[in-house]
Amino acid sequence: MRIGLLTEGGYPYVGGEGGVWCDRLVRGLGRHEFDVYAFSTGQAQEDAGWVELPPQVTRVRTAPLWTAEDDGVVHGRRARRRFAEHYGELATALCTAAESGTAEADRFANALHGLAELARDEGGLVAALRSEQAVRALERACRAPGARRTAREARVPDLLTVAAHLERALRPLSLDWYEKDGLGAVDLCHAASGGTAALPGLLAHHFFGVPLLVTEYGVRLRTHYLTRPDASPAVRSLLAAFHGRLTAETYRTAAMITPGNAHARRWQERCGADRAKLRTVHPGMDPAPFAHVAEDPGTADSHTLVWTGRVEPAKDLVSLLHAFAEIRTAEPRSRLRMVGRPSGPEGAAYLGHCKALAAQLFPDEADGPHAVGQNPVSFEELGGPGAETAADVRAGGAVTVLSSVVEGFPVGLIESMFCGRATVSTDVGAVVEVIGGTGLVVPPRNPRALAEACVSLLRDPERRARLGAAARARALELFTVEQNVTAFHGLYLEIVARTPVRRPVLDGTGDPQPFAAPAEAHVTGHWTEPTPRAVPTWAVQTPVPATETVR
Numbered sequence: 030m031r032i033g034l035l036t037e038g039g040y041p042y043v044g045g046e047g048g049v050w051c052d053r054l055v056r057g058l059g060r061h062e063f064d065v066y067a068f069s070t071g072q073a074q075e076d077a078g079w080v081e082l083p084p085q086v087t088r089v090r091t092a093p094l095w096t097a098e099d100d101g102v103v104h105g106r107r108a109r110r111r112f113a114e115h116y117g118e119l120a121t122a123l124c125t126a127a128e129s130g131t132a133e134a135d136r137f138a139n140a141l142h143g144l145a146e147l148a149r150d151e152g153g154l155v156a157a158l159r160s161e162q163a164v165r166a167l168e169r170a171c172r173a174p175g176a177r178r179t180a181r182e183a184r185v186p187d188l189l190t191v192a193a194h195l196e197r198a199l200r201p202l203s204l205d206w207y208e209k210d211g212l213g214a215v216d217l218c219h220a221a222s223g224g225t226a227a228l229p230g231l232l233a234h235h236f237f238g239v240p241l242l243v244t245e246y247g248v249r250l251r252t253h254y255l256t257r258p259d260a261s262p263a264v265r266s267l268l269a270a271f272h273g274r275l276t277a278e279t280y281r282t283a284a285m286i287t288p289g290n291a292h293a294r295r296w297q298e299r300c301g302a303d304r305a306k307l308r309t310v311h312p313g314m315d316p317a318p319f320a321h322v323a324e325d326p327g328t329a330d331s332h333t334l335v336w337t338g339r340v341e342p343a344k345d346l347v348s349l350l351h352a353f354a355e356i357r358t359a360e361p362r363s364r365l366r367m368v369g370r371p372s373g374p375e376g377a378a379y380l381g382h383c384k385a386l387a388a389q390l391f392p393d394e395a396d397g398p399h400a401v402g403q404n405p406v407s408f409e410e411l412g413g414p415g416a417e418t419a420a421d422v423r424a425g426g427a428v429t430v431l432s433s434v435v436e437g438f439p440v441g442l443i444e445s446m447f448c449g450r451a452t453v454s455t456d457v458g459a460v461v462e463v464i465g466g467t468g469l470v471v472p473p474r475n476p477r478a479l480a481e482a483c484v485s486l487l488r489d490p491e492r493r494a495r496l497g498a499a500a501r502a503r504a505l506e507l508f509t510v511e512q513n514v515t516a517f518h519g520l521y522l523e524i525v526a527r528t529p530v531r532r533p534v535l536d537g538t539g540d541p542q543p544f545a546a547p548a549e550a551h552v553t554g555h556w557t558e559p560t561p562r563a564v565p566t567w568a569v570q571t572p573v574p575a576t577e578t579v580r
Contacts, residue, residue: 030061030062030216030217030521030522030525031061031062031063031064031087031214031215031216031217032058032061032062032063032064032215032216032217032218032219032521033063033064033066033212033215033217033218033219033229033230033233033239034051034055034063034064034065034066034219034221035066035067035218035219035220035221035226035227035229035230036048036051036065036066036067036068036221036222036226037067037068037070037094037221037222037224037225037226038068038069038070038074038094039051039067039221039222040052040055040065040067040080040221041065041067041079041080041082041086041089042067042069042074042075042077042078042079042080043074043077043078043079043080044074044077045070045074046222047221047222047246048080050246050312050313050513051221052080053313053315053510053513053514054513054514054517055083055085055086056083056085057510057511057513057514057518058085058514058517058518058521059083059084059085060085061085061521062085062087063085063086063087064086064087064088064089064090064212064214064215065086065088065089065090066090066091066206066212066229067089067090067091067092068091068092068093068094068201068225068226069091069092069093069094069095070094070095071095072095075091075093090206090211092200092201092204094197094200094225097155097196097197097200097203098155099155099156099159101156102151102152102153102154102155102156102157103156104151104156104157108147108150108151109157109162111143111147112144112147112154112157112162112163113162113166114143115140115143115144115147116140116144116157116158116162116163116166116167117166117169117170118136118137118139118140118143119137119140119141119144119195120166120167120169120170120171121136121170121173122134122136122137122140122270122274123137123170123180123267123270123271123274124170124171124173124176124177124180124267124270125175125176125177126175126177133274134274134277134278134281137274137275137278138278138281141231141275141278142232142235144199144202145202145207145232145235145236148202148203149207149236153203154199154202154203155196155200155203158192158195158196158199158200159196163192163195163196164188164189164192167188167191167192167195168183168188171183171188171263171267177266179262179263179265179266179267180263180266180267182262182263183261183263183264183267184261184263187261187263187264187267190260190264191263191264191267191268194268194271195271198225198271198275201225201228201229201232202228202232204229206229207229207232207233207236207237209237212229212230212232212233212236212237212239213233213236213237213239215233215239216239216525217239217240217241217242217521217524217525217528218230218233218234218239218240218241218242219241219242219244219517219521220241220242220243220244220279221244222243222244222245222246222247223243223245223248223276223279224272224275224276224279227241227243227279227283228275230243230279230282230283231278231279231282234282238528238529240284240524240525240528241279241282241283241284242283242284242285242286242287242520242521242524243279243280243283243285243286243287244286244287244288244289244310245286245287245288245289245293245297246288246289246290246293246312246437246438247289247293247437247438248288248293248296248297248300273300276300276301277300277301280297280300280301280302280303280306281301281303283306284306284524284527284528285306285308285520285523285524286302286306286307286308287307287308287309287310287516287517287520288307288309288310289309289310289311289312289438289459290309290311290437290438290458290459290462290463291309291459291462292437292438292458292459292462293437293438293459294307294309308516308520310513310516310517310520311507311508311512311513312438312440312508312513313508313509313510313511313512313513313514314440314443314444314447314508314509314510315509315510316447316504316505316509318418318419318420319419319420319423319444319447319448320447321420322420322423322424322447322448322449323447323448323449323501325424326449326494326497328424328425329424329425329426329427329450330364330425330426330427331427331487331490332360332362332363332364332427332487333363333364333365333366333425333426333427333428334353334356334363334364334365334366334426334427334428334429334430334483334487335365335366335368335422335423335425335426335428335429335430335445335450336349336365336366336367336368336369336429336430336431336432337367337368337369337411337419337422337423337429337441337444338369338431338433338441339369339370339371339372339376340367340369340370340371340372340376340377340379340380340383341371341372341373341375341376341379342375342379343433343434343435343436344432344433344434345432345433345434345455345473345474346367346379346383346432347382347383347386348432348473348474348475348476348479349365349367349430349432349476349479350365350383350386350387350390350406351390351476352432352476352477352479352480352483353365353390353405353406353480354390354391355476355477355480355484356480356483356484356487357391357405359480359484360484360487360488363405363487364405364406364407365405365406365407365430366407366409366416366422366425366426367383367406367407367408367409368409368410368411368416368422369410369411370410370411380408383408384408387404387406387408388404391404391405391406409422419441419444420444420448423444423445423448423450424448426450427450427451427486427487427490427493428450428451428452428453428483428486428487428493429441429442429445429450429451429452429453430452430453430454430479430483431452431453431454431455431460432455432473432479433455433457433458433473434455434457434473434474435457435458436455436457436458436459436460437458437459438458438459438463439454439458439459439460439463442454442460442463442464442468443463443504443508445500446463446464446467446500446501446503446504446508447501447504447505448497448501449497449498449500449501450493450497450500451468451469451486451492451493451496451497451500452464452467452468452469452496452500453468453469453470453471453479453482453483453486454468454469454470454471455470455471455472455473455474455475455479456470456471456472456473457473463508464500464503465503466499467496467499467500467503468496468500469482469485469486469496
């Protein structure tokens with residue numbers, strides 16, 4: 030099977046979101062071929078290069094989302110009219126109230142497909158999307174009768190901001206990926222996230238009928254809702270409408286949608302995903318680096334708590350520090366190790382605030398009024414002394430703590446579960462789904478509850494051992510690379526088996542190969558149901574010339 034893997038800001042680049050699980054998926058499915066279509070998000074990412082690619086990756090095509098040179102395409106009068114019509118319809122779909130439902134969803138889809146067809150016919154839309162014509166079409170839609178109040182209040186700076194965002198989001202329409210020897214040659218498109226990464230999959234389905242599988246370990250639409258907090262109401266409203274319409278169209282077109290957890294699944298259902306299409310597939314992690322820690326529980330310091338992650342306000346480390354002050358009152362020998370790097374300038378400022386708070390809460394153990402010194406709270410970074418690896422960090426702690434107020438899929442908790450360590454976590458995101466009954470869960474922003482749970486585990490080593498063993502068993506059952514790869518392999522086969530054959534398989538001489546496709550692929554509907562016999566597509570369609578695989 031030939032898979033078109035669609036990514037944004039991740040695989041095959043070194044680092045980036047979703048790169049690790051994509052690499053594990055590709056390596057785990059050695060019997061399939063992968064064509065990777067990747068969007069980069071910055072010059073630094075491109076300069077970092079790619080990870081080492083396995084032999085089953087037969088082609089890699091990349092495009093930058095962070096910049097786009099003028100394509101030099103000059104549209105004639107007819108093309109300009111087509112652009113104004115389709116872009117105007119797209120803008121109208123964004124400005125109309127969401128209660129319009131199916132009609133506006135169809136309008137958005139038709140406009141998107143019309144722009145894609147125009148881009149393919151004319152060679153690109155970069156200049157048109159940046160033109161004054163696009164801004165004026167957006168303005169007319171905002172001023173038209175029936176537009177939402179927030180859209181009618183949009184000023185010229187707001188219109189320019191929205192038009193610039195739409196130009197960036199619609200850059201994939203101008204790519205040359207949508208040809209018979211490109212995405213038209215794959216058997217299945219697998220988008221590693223929603224949003225822009227899934228857009229080529231939408232167009233491949235529109236032009237060639239290629240089925241689309243969408244995986245979301247974090248719902249991209251939710252991220253868009255939480256960004257641009259300082260923008261005007263008109264900008265936020267129009268951009269939320271665009272991403273909402275794009276997400277709904279992605280879910281409608283997809284043959285199957287695979288959320289990474291129940292939290293993401295609830296978001297997808299709320300955003301319009303059909304429940305019949307949803308299959309939860311948990312991310313897979315490699316337990317091998319943590320096996321030696323689980324096999325040697327004596328390495329844990331029975332008085333040490335461990336926190337790991339990115340340092341940012343969403344982790345609510347302030348509440349954790351206040352909770353630890355109560356823990357120290359009950360257990361004076363306890364220590365707290367906080368291991369992680371700040372996330373951007375905001376994270377750096379937050380880290381400084383947390384260090385100052387730690388010195389203030391434990392003044393008797395600090396070397397001076399402005400130093401942490403021998404404070405029972407240590408701030409470390411992964412790779413430093415005593416914290417060379419994630420396994421080393423967790424090996425030295427008796428209990429792992431998570432204090433977040435916002436959390437997606439808690440990878441750090443799973444690492445602790447692989448190590449056989451007991452956990453205390455706040456009830457956010459997918460935490461309860463991950464730990465099940467193998468750890469303690471408290472409400473977020475509640476330092477007292479967090480402290481009481483930690484003290485109860487520090488004072489009961491037998492309970493810690495029982496919870497740690499149960500946590501490791503659960504992690505090995507649900508969150509390994511093997512279960513993730515097996516699940517996707519089954520989904521690939523299920524989707525392709527339910528998709529009508531779009532082209533014949535050719536032999537070395539260019540003649541169709543009978544029986545090259547499974548019999549159930551020629552039957553409409555589910556192959557086990559009594560349905561009328563379908564005519565094989567190779568008998569009624571013109572054979573497609575064989576294409577050459579590019580390595």
